[in-house]
Amino acid sequence: MTAAIRRTVSFPGISMERLKSMLGAYNAHLKQIEQRLDVQITHRGDVFYIDGDIEAVERAETLLQRLHEEAELSSSVSADQLHMMIQGSQTERDLMDDEGQEHTGLDSIWLQTRKGRINPRGANQKRYVQRILQSDISFGIGPAGTGKTYLAVAAAVDMLERNEIQRILLVRPAVEAGEKLGFLPGDLSQKIDPYLRPLYDALYEMLGFEKVAKLIERQVIEVAPLAYMRGRTLNHSFVILDEAQNTTPEQMKMFLTRLGFGSRAVITGDITQIDLPRGQQSGLAHALRVLEPVTEIHITRFHSRDVVRHQLVQKIVEAYEGWDSEQHRIGAEERAARKARHEALVQENDVAADAQHQDA
Secondary structure (H helix, E strand, O other): OEEEEEEEEEEEOHHHHHHHHHHHHHHHEEEEHHHHHOEEEEEEEEEEEEEEHHHHHHHHHHOOOOOOOEEEEEEEEOOOHHHHHHHHHHHHHHHHHHHHHHOHHHOOOOEEEEEEEEEOOOHHHHOOOOOOOOHEEEHHHHHHHHOHHHHHHHHHHHHHHHHOOOOEEEEEEEEEEEEEHHOOOHHHHHHHHHHHHHHHHHHHHHHOOHHHHHHHHHOOOEEHHHHHHHHOOOEEEEEEEEEHHHHHHHHHHHOOOOOOOOOOOEEEEOOOOOOOOOOOOOHHHHHHHHHHOOOOEEEEEEOOHHHOOOOOHHHHHHHHHHHHHHHHHHHHHHHHHHHHHHHHHHHHHHHHHHHHHHHO
């Protein structure tokens, strides 16, 4: 059993406005920390007392320090901001507990776009960005809302602004939720545009609509279906393959071999959300197995705790992960039971056959 401790944290000279921002309305921020970390927090003026087990108290102390820093930058800290701080504190602790992982320089990881600075949230996102900036080929695998695609696009924009690359290519396989493109109205560009819209949205947020339109017109930025990559060699480019779980092994190999000199590629996807026809192997799942021995290729796996959307989204992801795990367990038990029944029937048949042979 973990020992309970009390930790005192003080912020001498803190202004009343800054203290209110830290506490939230009716101490809502303190209550959220208490509920999420299973600690008790009381305060008298600028002094806070935290009670709980050692690890939880240490996390709560770190969160109060970050709340204090955030309150200096903003007159109001929202519940969503605090939710992401709590998530970040968990992923950072998990990362430090992982042996053999690179940790150096994570605190200084950030990206610069025309619309401002983008700071990865949590240690796993920071490690992901670090790998993108340092590796020619990187994979980001995990559920929706973990920032896989957004951060990859931000890294591409950052490198374009610093003239480290000459072009950005964003591609997706044109397979979505069981819909067949041939049955949709319009020409090919009109059919595929909805599937590429999330990539456009990220670009617009980072560069602005007019800048993106100009760069697309000059072919500095290209957003296209994966099929358009065939037969090309891309030099001095930043190429992002999104929704890679919907590629076939042949398409994935084709994409990975398009990389030319001075280029880098980022592949993102969620292997639990495959929309390929039943029986068709996912190129992403296949590549993760095939490329595992290649040490120059880095793979970052995101967990449901890395989700940085609404708190309810994280709970939904965790619920589905739990359901999938339970169904997998039940399926394995059923298969084992069927195998045991089959073996028993075979043995029974063999015994009967032997007996019949002896009677004959």
